Amino acid sequence: MRTETGNGLFERSEAMEHSLRKLYTSYGYRLYKMSKFEPYDLYLQHRSFVTGGHILTFTDTDGRLMALKPDVTLSVIKNYRGGQQKICYHENVYRDAGASHEFREIPQAGLECIGEIDLYTQAEVLTLAAESLRLISENAILDIASVEFIGGLLEATSASEGVRQELMRLLHEKNAHNLHQLCRRENVPEPLARVWQKLAQMYGPAQTMLQELSALCLNDRMRQAVGELGTLCALLKIAPGVSVNLDFSILQDLTYYNGLVFKGFVPGLHASILSGGRYGNLVRKLGKNAGAIGFAVYLDLLSQLPNAERGVDADVLLLYGADADPAKVLEKAAEMRASGLSVRAQRQEDAGHYGRVVRMGGD
Amino acid sequence: MVNIALPKGRLGEGVYALFEKAGYGCPAIHEKNRKLIFENAEAGVSYFWVKPSDVAIYVERGAADLGVAGKDILLEYAPDVYELLDLNMGRCRMCVAGPADFEDDTSRPLRVATKFPNIARGYYSSLSREIDIIHLNGSIELAPLLGLSDVIVDIVETGKTLLENHLAPLETIVPISARLIANQVSYRFKNTEIAAISAALEKLTAQEGNL
Numbered sequence: 001m002r003t004e005t006g007n008g009l010f011e012r013s014e015a016m017e018h019s020l021r022k023l024y025t026s027y028g029y030r031l032y033k034m035s036k037f038e039p040y041d042l043y044l045q046h047r048s049f050v051t052g053g054h055i056l057t058f059t060d061t062d063g064r065l066m067a068l069k070p071d072v073t074l075s076v077i078k079n080y081r082g083g084q085q086k087i088c089y090h091e092n093v094y095r096d097a098g099a100s101h102e103f104r105e106i107p108q109a110g111l112e113c114i115g116e117i118d119l120y121t122q123a124e125v126l127t128l129a130a131e132s133l134r135l136i137s138e139n140a141i142l143d144i145a146s147v148e149f150i151g152g153l154l155e156a157t158s159a160s161e162g163v164r165q166e167l168m169r170l171l172h173e174k175n176a177h178n179l180h181q182l183c184r185r186e187n188v189p190e191p192l193a194r195v196w197q198k199l200a201q202m203y204g205p206a207q208t209m210l211q212e213l214s215a216l217c218l219n220d221r222m223r224q225a226v227g228e229l230g231t232l233c234a235l236l237k238i239a240p241g242v243s244v245n246l247d248f249s250i251l252q253d254l255t256y257y258n259g260l261v262f263k264g265f266v267p268g269l270h271a272s273i274l275s276g277g278r279y280g281n282l283v284r285k286l287g288k289n290a291g292a293i294g295f296a297v298y299l300d301l302l303s304q305l306p307n308a309e310r311g312v313d314a315d316v317l318l319l320y321g322a323d324a325d326p327a328k329v330l331e332k333a334a335e336m337r338a339s340g341l342s343v344r345a346q347r348q349e350d351a352g353h354y355g356r357v358v359r360m361g362g363d
Numbered sequence: 364m365v366n367i368a369l370p371k372g373r374l375g376e377g378v379y380a381l382f383e384k385a386g387y388g389c390p391a392i393h394e395k396n397r398k399l400i401f402e403n404a405e406a407g408v409s410y411f412w413v414k415p416s417d418v419a420i421y422v423e424r425g426a427a428d429l430g431v432a433g434k435d436i437l438l439e440y441a442p443d444v445y446e447l448l449d450l451n452m453g454r455c456r457m458c459v460a461g462p463a464d465f466e467d468d469t470s471r472p473l474r475v476a477t478k479f480p481n482i483a484r485g486y487y488s489s490l491s492r493e494i495d496i497i498h499l500n501g502s503i504e505l506a507p508l509l510g511l512s513d514v515i516v517d518i519v520e521t522g523k524t525l526l527e528n529h530l531a532p533l534e535t536i537v538p539i540s541a542r543l544i545a546n547q548v549s550y551r552f553k554n555t556e557i558a559a560i561s562a563a564l565e566k567l568t569a570q571e572g573n574l
Contacts, residue, residue, distance in 0.1 A: 178446070270546060
């Protein structure tokens with residue numbers, strides 16, 4: 001979908017950042033600008049929260065070890081001073097990315113809401129996530145899941161920490177056959193093993209899948225989680241073009257998240273472009289007593305979207321000869337610009353994209 | 364249209380036969396020509412052959428929606444893809460192998476030659492054994508014969524090559540077989556098609572497993 005600023009004045013991610021900010025501020029989220037770096041300690045204590053784990057560091061003039069921020073959320077929590085905080089941001093983060101393991105600058109836009117997280121707030125943030133996806137693509141998928149449901153299932157499974165991690169990894173891979181093998185090896189009772197397998201294979205519209213999910217509940221914690229997801233889904237009025245699906249492979253680190261988590265996908269990209277959830281556990285780990293929910297949109301991925309229209313470099317390429325009078329060239333270009341055209345004047349034609357070419361004769 | 368990356372070679376041909384049997388054949392694939400991509404619009408599939416170790420990359424980056432890769436490749440490169448099915452084909456084991464009478468000298472790091480450094484490192488770190496990895500790209504069996512390494516970590520199918528070189532499998536790290544993998548975004552946007560292919564293949568592999 002073309003954004004109103006997508007007229008060649010901005011590159012795609014800049015235009016998107018503008019549209020997203022407009023969307024978030026229309027819900028009263030305040031723009032929040034943060035420092036490019038933070039003391040390294042902040043990330044050291046919560047290393048596993050930071051994707052990739054590698055952090056760019058340098059020594060400040062006073063000898064303190066600083067880090068180029070690999071993540072926005074930790075800085076936002078650190079600055080939280082009580083009450084209800086609703087902020088949106090557009091920041092660059094620095095991480096080692098992908099298979100190349102090289103540090104990259106990744107532009108991110110997103111929002112964070114810290115304070116009391118009630119049902120309304122969750123519905124608002126999910127709606128904003130869906131609206132963000134719709135700005136990016138006419139056809140998108142927003143997957144949701146509940147950390148509490150898995151928490152309840154892990155309680156019922158009562159496995160060791162190593163096995164829990166293995167279960168979560170296989171669930172993330174949708175690897176039902178290896179989940180089955182692992183459960184058998186660890187003597188997990190058959191009905192429980194079936195729940196793990198079913199969960200790995202489960203995928204579809206949230207409203208219909210919730211019925212299947214409630215049939216898998218083994219304890220009150222799981223039942224409560226399904227109930228909460230159900231109430232939330234019934235509340236949502238998602239615009240056409242965005243499907244809300246239930247999927248447990250999107251689950252992130254259980255130490256930081258609690259309750260709802262979600263991820264957004266658009267066709268043409270190989271990975272999720274939006275990721276978020278309730279991270280109250282992280283807030284509490286940082287010593288603040290509040291709930292939190294938020295998400296980030298990875299703007300760097302936009303450049304990978306197919307058929308990104310390349311705009312013209314200028315509406316008119318004005319070519320003038322070696323003997324042309326510079327005053328006349330200036331005058332002619334100014335005249336065309338005055339009529340609203342962008343004009344590039346030079347001596348020779350090049351490989352650029354231009355609306356049309358105008359040659360200035362020797363007249 | 365579901366794009367499927369198949370591994371070149373014997374395993375890939377067997378895997379294609381399975382897809383064909385499941386109703387996703389593509390007659391053009393048998394023609395002798397230099398075409399790289401084969402399409403069957405009616406069945407809604409298109410195939411291409413790539414180097415076995417590249418299948419996971421094609422799928423992870425979304426150039427292929429589905430692919431078939433050995434568990435060895437998935438363990439070594441840990442691509443972020445969905446592993447939907449164990450096809451029960453190309454069965455073998457990831458093993459530590461060395462001279463049949465090998466005795467580990469625990470007073471020094473163990474020298475391990477392998478094509479799979481991540482698998483080897485993971486295995487020995489789970490045993491808290493310090494190792495010196497020698498990353499080779501082929502003829503791994505040669506390394507202990509020439510004293511380049513103490514042992515090797517490699518795939519063992521029948522053990523014949525090992526035996527001919529007076530080597531023997533010493534420990535099994537993990538059983539290996541071909542897996543059906545899917546790109547995470549394709550899995551969502553082409554869910555119906557992918558689920559149908561996966562179910563058809565599962566039915567066949569289950570039948571064959573029962574034979």
